[in-house]
Amino acid sequence: METDPRAELIETLKLVVGAMKAAEVPFAVVGSFAGYARGAPPSDNDVDLGVCESDVDAAVAALTAVGLDFRDPPEDWLVKVYDEDRQVDLIHRLAGRPVTPELLAGSDWIEVASVSMPVLGATDLIIFKLLALGEHACDFGPLLAIVRAIREQVDWPRVAEETRLSPYAQVFLELARRLNLVSADEVPEWTEDDDERRSASRDGGDRGSLRGGPHPAAAG
Template sequence: MTNGVDVGLLKTLKRVAATLKLADVPFVLGGSFAVYAHGGHSGDHDVDFLIRERDVDGALEALVAAGFTAERPPEDWLVKVYDEHGHMVDLIHRPIETPVTDETLSGGVIRPVDAIQMPCLSATNLMVHKLLSYSQHYCDFARGLPLARSLREQIDWDQVRKETAASPYAEAFLVLLDRLEVVPQKEPSS
């Protein structure tokens, strides 16, 4: 572990990013390592890359050729690869039930991740994805609080509110952030 980050998993992330770049598979880094790339607090049990569904086969082909083992799990929104040490990488093509599009990929922010420049989900999109992942089956606000606190200045909170307006779980989380004085609640329009 270096600075709270699993060095082995970080090396795996770099190998996957380099392989995808060489194979001309567009991607953005998501999840906890994107939070890390933005300078935020994150946990790291796996690596998440977002790719378009049409690029899944090409990505798997390139990664298998580079020594990874591929898996197509029953969930139909991602595929997985593992390196020789068992480090897992998720290649997600439909996060929060929304397909990854050219717009998703072009909205990435270039950040250095252990000396490799790569596109990462913006802090705003990371927060939107976290809030839209909350449901009656999963609603662990304790995992969203460090993200909100550590990246709050980089997040467009008006955009987060707009994109998560239909979710009562997101609304509750935003009220919690207001009550904790992390982010002020938007004042109602007169």
């Protein structure tokens, strides 16, 4: 009988959440599983947890203690552990921004597959997803599915403000407006002032904001 990769990932999610809670390592579920916890389709890729950089070693210790395998990747914004062939990313920078205690404190405790777990706030989830868009990661399909599912949970004016310097985010938000997923009142249209701000940011060398951050997959 063929196994269901999504069901297996959910079991991995439950395993790592239980281990992190038992070890009292602060964390939050981020990425696609944060969307799933809030009503979006489940992920069939990997499990993403946000942790502060200072807690990465403790998180790795907690997960290897329950049988996961640690692998040190070349990227400098996460580490990886594996439950057999199922990947778990421990991310300490999301779309170029450090994971902080304040960010984790804003998570909501949600029951997923009968396990209570801290889940990244809906607004923060969309912000990081949008900031992760870039030239080499510009697939709107999965993000549209998340937005359709959780749009009523999101503070859209805050999303618009925090992603205003990203042209990729602005294109997505324009698409969301045209699909009636958000309103013009919630997400104002791009203006000449925004062009000037983006140009000033580019001239100042802030390439990460314009290109969706240095690692498009950071949001999971």
